[in-house]
Amino acid sequence: MDCIFCKIIAGKIPCDKVYENDEVIAFLDIAPISRGHALVAPKRHFQDLAVTPAETVSAMMRVLQLIAPAVLRVTHAPAFNVGINNGAAAGQVVPHTHFHLIPRTDGDGLKSWPHQRYGPGEGAALAKDIAAAVS
């Protein structure tokens, strides 16, 4: 068991826990993007969202929805982002599936990523290809 989150879940590494139930744990990110930045992870090990069973994902989302109001109330934040990084190229560092809950306030300086535009017909063609590839 070389997974740091599995070690946290097993109590072998401490964490600043905010909630847990039979299936899911939530604790503060030690390197928060904003104050109260929490992680929600299943107790069973799955590498990333892509391979996490739907019922486990649902259990994670239920915990996220449960703790979000508490996180916002305590941090006095009016809003939050949820982030899931699936794969190294998406910034996933710990290969144990988890959701980021990031409290947000006006003027906190966190910038959204830049947007682009498709050329004429490009989006329609791409959507058609993706729709055809959905199994």
Next chain:
Amino acid sequence: MDCIFCKIIAGKIPCDKVYENDEVIAFLDIAPISRGHALVAPKRHFQDLAVTPAETVSAMMRVLQLIAPAVLRVTHAPAFNVGINNGAAAGQVVPHTHFHLIPRTDGDGLKSWPHQRYGPGEGAALAKDIAAAVS
């Protein structure tokens, strides 16, 4: 019905659809962060994630997990981010709950937000306050 996503769902505004079922629709963001950037939204109107029923969130996540491999295959992306913006201060523009699925590739130039550190004992105290506030 003044909601742009409700109008898309009703077929009154076109979209580049990649998938739909009885409960959920997925279509390309017209201003993509990366090629293939898709949105997953419930057909029923809910303002944001905080007020979306857990069963609807689960249905959205099932569709996200279904379409993600197709999006990655077609866009030749090895990874993806999921983003949920809950509230204006978190960048939510359309007040109809939705998930962003953003394909990612190495060197795509999208930077993760900067991380901070808690002072000694600060994280533990914060976690305790949040845990106590979880209803």
